[in-house]
Amino acid sequence: MATFQVVVSDPESGRSYQREVDGQDANRFIGREIGDEVDGGAVDLEGYTVEITGGSDTAGRPMREDVAGSDLQDVLLTGGTGFNPTDDGERKRVTVRGREVSDDTAQLNVSVRERGEESVESLYGEGEADDEAEAAEA
Numbered sequence: 001m002a003t004f005q006v007v008v009s010d011p012e013s014g015r016s017y018q019r020e021v022d023g024q025d026a027n028r029f030i031g032r033e034i035g036d037e038v039d040g041g042a043v044d045l046e047g048y049t050v051e052i053t054g055g056s057d058t059a060g061r062p063m064r065e066d067v068a069g070s071d072l073q074d075v076l077l078t079g080g081t082g083f084n085p086t087d088d089g090e091r092k093r094v095t096v097r098g099r100e101v102s103d104d105t106a107q108l109n110v111s112v113r114e115r116g117e118e119s120v121e122s123l124y125g126e127g128e129a130d131d132e133a134e135a136a137e138a
Helices: 128-137
Strands: 003-010 015-022 037-039 049-057 072-077 092-097 105-114
Parallel strands (some): 003 105
């Protein structure tokens, strides 16, 4: 059975939230690819739609949108996800995972695309408690 750590990013507020997803909810992601939209109910966001923007496997190898499938591949990169060159023209062969979500995926990055009626903070039970904690520290 698949289990993912899902990082939900909310572009409107600029915050991100981590959720562990397993069982039926994790199965909603299996077989989907980077760029696909998924019902937000899988990450406790009823009425929302989220888009898969990336992820990584258990060894930390990133998923790349330009690599088909879910298998590991050695690709020659000039930059982008998985390699940041330090010199002009620098290239490097890097092992990356394909764009399809599989059981080997450990972390998924998703972004909110369509909003529901309630805010993300209220659905996750955050926001008010965080504000009170910050006020207590000050």
